[in-house]
Amino acid sequence: MGTFDIIGIITMAIGGALYLWTTRTNKGLVRSENTEYQFKNEEGELKRYMADVSYIDFDKAPEDVQFKWKKRSPVAPTLAIEILSSKKPIELKRNLTKMQQVWIKNGTDIGIVIDSFGKKYYVFENGKPEFVAEEIHKPFTHELLPGYTGNFGIHADKL
Numbered sequence: 567m568g569t570f571d572i573i574g575i576i577t578m579a580i581g582g583a584l585y586l587w588t589t590r591t592n593k594g595l596v597r598s599e600n601t602e603y604q605f606k607n608e609e610g611e612l613k614r615y616m617a618d619v620s621y622i623d624f625d626k627a628p629e630d631v632q633f634k635w636k637k638r639s640p641v642a643p644t645l646a647i648e649i650l651s652s653k654k655p656i657e658l659k660r661n662l663t664k665m666q667q668v669w670i671k672n673g674t675d676i677g678i679v680i681d682s683f684g685k686k687y688y689v690f691e692n693g694k695p696e697f698v699a700e701e702i703h704k705p706f707t708h709e710l711l712p713g714y715t716g717n718f719g720i721h722a723d724k725l
Contacts, residue, residue, distance in 0.1 A: 570651065576649060576680075577619065581618075590713075602637065602639070603616070604638045604639075605642070615669075620646050648679045650679070673692065676692075677691075689706070
């Protein structure tokens with residue numbers, strides 16, 4: 567199986583687990599990489615961004631409001647996840663920068679960059695200056711996601 571196939575499986579496993587958690591808890595809605603978010607860049611221009619997996623809690627935007635959005639979300643997600651598709655060091659650097667300078671800077675509460683190649687994931691939190699690196703097989707939990715446990719190491723050993 568090719569690298570992109572495995573990354574696709576990892577992405578679906580993470581998104582699927584998050585989706586199952588939201589259907590069980592009725593806390594919010596999960597989105598795939600096809601969802602656009604719009605933020606102003608440093609020059610003040612509106613730019614569109616997409617995370618591999620994202621989630622917006624109903625406390626940020628109620629369900630009926632989220633279903634009324636036509637083209638893109640005007641609200642930063644509660645959780646944004648970026649999954650590396652290459653083991654090149656520049657890819658990790660690019661995604662860590664994007665998480666801090668785009669997602670967190672624009673109001674995302676929790677950001678996660680998953681490096682299945684390097685067997686780590688990086689957790690960003692709004693209001694905290696530094697990210698935390700974790701071993702990829704360490705389960706992820708967070709107080710903003712009560713009852714959710716992320717298994718970001720699933721299938722990582724196949725890369």
